[in-house]
Amino acid sequence: MEGREHMFSRRKRSLVLMGLLLVAFLTTLACQQAPASAPINSPSASGQATTAASASAKVPVPSTPFMIPVAFDMSGPTSGSFIDSIKPAWEDYWGAINEQGGILGRKVEWRIYDDKQSPAEGAQVWKRMVSDFPNAPLIHIEGSGVRVSIKPQAGEDKKVAIGTGNTFEVVSPPGWVFATHNVYDDMVATALERYFLPQWKESRPLRFAFVTQDAAWAKAIENVIPYLKKLPNLEVLPTEYTPAVPVDLTAQMTRLKEGGADVVWVQHVEAGMAPVLREAQRMGLKDKIKWITGHSVDAGTLFPLVGDNIAGLYQVSPTASPYSDASQPGVKFMNDVFKAKHPNAKFLPGTMYSGEVMAAMLARAAIEQAVQKVGSWDKLTGDVLYDTYQSLKVDTQGLTGTLTYDKTKRWAVDYNKITQFNAAGENKAISDWLPVSRSFQVKAQ
Incomplete structure (x- = not known):
């Protein structure tokens, strides 16, 4: 009798041990296979190429923020649209990214200039931005006519110029100006x-x-x-x-x-x-x-x-509709950021807002990839960023299709x-x- 009880106890302990090992195995397998849910402003949720922790850990983070000079029409004929849609989109996106730690742990800041949607004024504003931030590899400047006027200077200054709206003169011949949209x-x-x-x-x-x-x-x-x-x-x-x-x-x-x-x-x-x-x-x-x-x-x-x-x-x-395409992860990300920043808004973001979000997404991906490539923020020059933009590919998770540039293509949307x-x-x-x-x-x- 005692032998049977002892045998039963050993068999019971063996079964329990096997059960525990099986649970541990299944738990480990599930953790390996199940994708982690992405917070709203994470790289994957916002359509950016994700960064491995080991890679980002190798890049020392400077104590100062990464500065981007920005020019909008703040007092010219199209200022209402810029103030109501484009400026908030830029600020909302980077505010959300900064809340999640910025780019590779470095916060992003910007200074806004007024180009008045004027090619002549824009050329002068470009000079001021370059003078104020001589080490900035990236300048965001809005107004397709303005970007045409600064296109030769951007190449001479070796600074990547980005924006949304696009014309034939902006993209051809290809230079240092990269626009988000396909041409009008x-x-x-x-x-x-x-x-x-x-x-x-x-x-x-x-x-x-x-x-x-x-x-x-x-x-x-x-x-x-x-x-x-x-x-x-x-x-x-x-x-x-x-x-x-x-x-x-x-x-x-x-x-x-x-x-x-x-x-x-x-x-x-x-x-x-x-x-x-x-x-x-x-x-x-x-x-x-x-x-x-x-x-x-x-x-x-x-x-x-x-x-x-x-x-x-x-x-x-x-870009996709914030209403009929709201289930797409990239659209949901944009809508959620917009609602958080503008809780009393009567409308969801329009195409000017979403276009500016795309420009910021592309910039974030390019900066991140360029810094990882050279291994240091100090080595992030205009030349390095320009080379990165020329092979940039970003999955927007439904906000639009995959955004791409190459050596001759200066529009991202296809x-x-x-x-x-x-x-x-x-x-x-x-x-x-x-x-x-x-x-x-x-x-x-």
Whole structure:
């Protein structure tokens, strides 16, 4: 009897020990296989290349923050859009990243300058930024016309210049300027070639026209007209020009009506878009013409100017919709940061905000990769950062497609969506990701 009890006890202890070993094995296996959930501002959640702890530990962290000079239009014709959307996006993103420890443990700071969306003023502001921060390898400068004006100087100063909006002159020939978006020309071509023309069922050609601000950054979009004229079943009408803040658009609208325009692209910021929509409504053209714009319009600034008259406005977006694509990790990250910083905002972030977030994401990834490559913040020069940008690839986790640059490619976005505003100002996707129509050839350096 005692022998049996002793044998049973040994067998019981063996079974318990085997059970404990099995639990330990399964727990270890689960830990190895299950991905750790990423906090909102972690590298993986924000679409950045993650950094191994061992790699970052090898890079000493300076006691001073990493400084980025930044130039926005703070008092010029498009200042409302920059103050309402672009400046907050830059500050929100870096504020969130700093809360998580910055880049490789180093906090990021910035100084804001006013380039007034003026090429002449921007060139002078560039000189001041370089003088104030001679060791800064990166300068963020907004305004596509401004970036054209400083493009040669950026190469001479060996400083990478970044921004959002893009034109042919910015990207070709390739230089030290890296823009986030595909060029405005290609946005127009994509909208017509991949969305509106395939849906056109009339026996006559679709009639298309531009309404643009009479400014260099806006009129540059007309570079796409030769490409558009080659598209079958499309007729291009004369462009209508307006001041930065139009007062009387009767003449322009009358010509559009007489020309029988079907689709009109408005190249303006909100201060110019609002009068166009109001005048179109007054003249009975709001619902007869499909009005479309690029990424330079956000509901947060436009809706207070036009109310539910925003309904029906189309937009070519380089980023996913914060409404209809909110489940995407990259979109959720942006929305969560925005809500945390602006709890009383009536709208989720628009395309100007999301575009600026992308510019900051790209900068963060490039800086991180460049520092790891050279092993020291002290060795992060403009040349090192330039080389990094020329092979940069960033997964945005659904905020847009994968962002890439190479030795000749100075735009990061390769896909666009068509979105449309409803009466409440919500901008929802009405198309899948559309491959960008490339309307130009990059000139050699």
